[in-house]
Amino acid sequence: MNILTFDIEEWCRYKRHEKHVEFDHCLDIILDKLDERQMKATFFCLGKMGNSFPEVVRKIQARGHEVGCHSNIHTWLNKMTEAECREDTHCAVDSLEQCIGEKVKSYRAPAFSIGESNKWAFEILAENGIERDASIFPAARDFGGFPKFGEKKPCIIDYNGIRLKEFPVCTTEVMGKEIAYSGGGYFRFFPLSFVKTKMKKSQYAMCYFHIGDLVSDSYGVMSKKAYEAYFKETGTLKARYTRYLKSNLGKKNAFGKMMNLMNSTDFVGLPEADSAIDWMNVPTVNINLSLGRNA
Ligand SMILES: [Zn+2]
Numbered sequence: 001m002n003i004l005t006f007d008i009e010e011w012c013r014y015k016r017h018e019k020h021v022e023f024d025h026c027l028d029i030i031l032d033k034l035d036e037r038q039m040k041a042t043f044f045c046l047g048k049m050g051n052s053f054p055e056v057v058r059k060i061q062a063r064g065h066e067v068g069c070h071s072n073i074h075t076w077l078n079k080m081t082e083a084e085c086r087e088d089t090h091c092a093v094d095s096l097e098q099c100i101g102e103k104v105k106s107y108r109a110p111a112f113s114i115g116e117s118n119k120w121a122f123e124i125l126a127e128n129g130i131e132r133d134a135s136i137f138p139a140a141r142d143f144g145g146f147p148k149f150g151e152k153k154p155c156i157i158d159y160n161g162i163r164l165k166e167f168p169v170c171t172t173e174v175m176g177k178e179i180a181y182s183g184g185g186y187f188r189f190f191p192l193s194f195v196k197t198k199m200k201k202s203q204y205a206m207c208y209f210h211i212g213d214l215v216s217d218s219y220g221v222m223s224k225k226a227y228e229a230y231f232k233e234t235g236t237l238k239a240r241y242t243r244y245l246k247s248n249l250g251k252k253n254a255f256g257k258m259m260n261l262m263n264s265t266d267f268v269g270l271p272e273a274d275s276a277i278d279w280m281n282v283p284t285v286n287i288n289l290s291l292g293r294n295a
Pocket residue numbers: 007009070074110111210
């Protein structure tokens with residue numbers, strides 16, 4: 001089972017309209033590819049996207065994909081007090097539900113920021129009607145991670161009697177170290193053939209992408225005038241963006257790599273994965289006091 005997820009936040013990071021057009025364009029390419037391959041994905045959106053860019057969130061929903069929650073303004077959960085996290089989660093879920101007119105059931109913390117120190121976050125997610133979480137990074141990383149979590153496949157989290165379906169990041173062993181490979185900087189770092197081979201060998205893979213991770217910031221889209229002078233053809237927006245993406249792929253190949261993966265791999269979103277899993281037969285991870293597993 002390969003799960004495809006995107007974290008949708010970039011529109012809120014930049015004020016410039018041109019950047020919004022660029023992100024819209026990337027999202028359209030992704031949505032078109034998903035249609036072409038008849039696949040669904042989960043898009044974890046900031047609550048603020050629901051307020052400031054509702055058309056983006058509604059477009060994702062209208063194309064048949066799941067809208068999940070990615071916090072309100074991308075403050076890491078381990079940088080918030082419990083009260084602040086409660087407020088942030090409530091605002092985010094409320095904003096997205098107002099925007100799409102249906103219940104939000106899936107959640108991913110910004111930067112996978114749920115770990116040992118803030119396990120109470122699961123209580124807050126459950127209070128807000130979240131049923132599926134994808135915030136666990138079950139290995140050490142620069143900031144946080146939850147190496148003691150122990151499970152690298154879908155499992156049930158049991159915390160003070162609260163039960164949540166968990167879809168952790170998948171990891172692999174490289175030179176004796178557990179590391180991720182199927183999203184973010186790890187995906188950019190590893191050759192695509194390595195990622196594909198790992199995914200083929202594994203029964204579960206969780207891919208995660210931010211649009212901002214996939215397109216280069218350093219090379220802007222050419223102006224109409226510059227484009228026409230250089231390529232000697234009409235500089236439509238589509239043509240200029242296509243050139244932009246293509247030319248950046250050679251230098252910073254991440255978007256093309258992801259499209260290649262989407263072309264050659266069958267993916268599902270979290271709702272489809274949820275339905276396909278026999279939850280009675282997955283491990284339960286008890287994270288109340290001491291971390292332990294019940295098979
Ligand atoms: Zn994010």
